[in-house]
Amino acid sequence: MTIMIGLEAVIVAVTEGIPRILSVRHTDHALSPPEHRPLAQPESPDALPFGPLDPTADCTLDQALRGWVSEQTGLPLGYVEQLYTFGDPYRDPRQREGGPRVISVAYLALTRECAPAREQNAVWRDCYTFLPWEDWREGRPEILGSLIEPALQQWLQTISDPQRQRRQHERVDICFGFSGSSWDPERVLERYQILYEAALVPEAWPEQPHSAPTAASPGRPMALDHRRILATALGRLRGKLKYRPVVFELLPDTFSLSQLQEVVEALSGVRLHKQNFRRLVEKGGLVEESGETTFSTGGRPAKLFHFRREVLRERPAPGLRLPGRN
Amino acid sequence: MTIMIGLEAVIVAVTEGIPRILSVRHTDHALSPPEHRPLAQPESPDALPFGPLDPTADCTLDQALRGWVSEQTGLPLGYVEQLYTFGDPYRDPRQREGGPRVISVAYLALTRECAPAREQNAVWRDCYTFLPWEDWREGRPEILGSLIEPALQQWLQTISDPQRQRRQHERVDICFGFSGSSWDPERVLERYQILYEAALVPEAWPEQPHSAPTAASPGRPMALDHRRILATALGRLRGKLKYRPVVFELLPDTFSLSQLQEVVEALSGVRLHKQNFRRLVEKGGLVEESGETTFSTGGRPAKLFHFRREVLRERPAPGLRLPGRN
DNA sequence: CAGCTTATGCTTAAATGGAGTATAACTGTT
């Protein structure tokens, strides 16, 4: 059996307070074998941009990724980070039919621009379309109480081994913040994994993996295991915010503190105390005033800032130290 | 060109205050092409245990890894985590000669036991044999001042572009804690990467990559890019200590707080304030008394503790919150 | 101008973190 290496990218940009990822729709259903093509649904599922590794030509994985991304989308990628390598053969139905074994190396990439991608089928989509339970900016997402919690409770009831049931119950509580547990924004992947195991997401249904989101399925599905990759990316990014100045890769060179806060809130999915956020960022030496001000905010004009590179030298882990940890 | 997937494991155990990894020596020089076999040196280099992925039989990457590790070593792996996927074709000299392209998926695995590995060529080795500059438990490692700092200064002088030189100088200072920068135990990989770029490690010398450590080369080299993988593993593990209770995977079920501290110090490479460490661990709810005491410590008998699983539910990031951050 | 919005500065109480002192309980020595 031959092996193929695929490179998949979660390309993130934040505009208008919405964290967006680049999604491609394959109109020819290239990714789905015939029997999996939805009948009643003309649209193919959202998928992450994908490029194969050419083992002869491509020098390093990172270079290969940057290569085809810039070729296909023309986007200027700033920060690029390898996320995870997925090797489960069942992630792609084609492999059951004697196709090559596809190993996917997933990447997280940040970009400032939100320019329309060069490839016609690419669109920017709100992350939280796919993971609506992750957005707590307007309070606890409604879908958690209305759909996810009861469905998971029901799933837990189906576990016969009491020992195992107790364990899983605890795990669900911890990850989703049920029964008094606190919400940890970073556990994105663990939460998706639970929904997958409980078969609450269509990706876990082998028959019709790409049906439209129904009342019984939280969030819009994606092709193959792409929603899992997205969850990995969001979790990683949320964690990284705290100890590396990656937000600035998503902002213009000069920005107001409110803009900065808006982006952080968009990614972390929680609201932050404005005054403390200011103090944190300013006293932490992460930014310095550019001297200009902007009047585009509606109220009092805001000072503009830019990222202070020197902080990298001064502090071992220059990040945003969001509240709520421990 | 065909592709091969290799799985490499950094298997870590801590005994007698020494963080050890499992290393294999290939007596038949299987990993080195003839022209790279050292002439004056009968021993082959240390290498990480390695197993190929069978694309037909192996179901998931994780399972494949656990499979061959337990088969070859009989070690009970506890915590297993995927580290990184390395795809640089130059990492293996054989690839220049038309061999298959090898993509390596590296894993970090923790184990309690330090039993002699089943495979005859496997030995446990002190991590800091390979990365001596990472061990600050007895103060600043001598090798930093005597060898690394001057050699890096010399390397920086060879950079002609002043802009680039300034950047690299800053980077070196930040990573190695020169010029008043603080030492960040987590930047293990970045430090190795600098040594590699500055050609201070034999792995960067294409001619004789496995020569013995000389006065001009800090630390014992490893085969191929294995020292880079080790650096990745150590950095990741040091980071993880802070927000996940992974240390307990390395300890027996019941342990004294001094034992716990010893393991943490061994891995993080720094000494900790004993009383504060106690407070942290106890007040953090990470452990609870088992009721027993041990007399094996020399002085006053120590209470024994065990890991308190409930902490996973109570706190979002139950780790050890080591000092020195920010 | 009033009334709204957003930005920014400042205060306070509680929690945390880093360092030290003191005491307890064992070992082995004289």
Add this chain to the structure above:
DNA sequence: AACAGTTATACTCCATTTAAGCATAAGCTG
């Protein structure tokens, strides 16, 4: 048995940080 040496454990102190809120500044609209 008194002793020093060793390790464990308890408690104190103070500076810093954090979370939360109050207050003021400076634009906009009508």
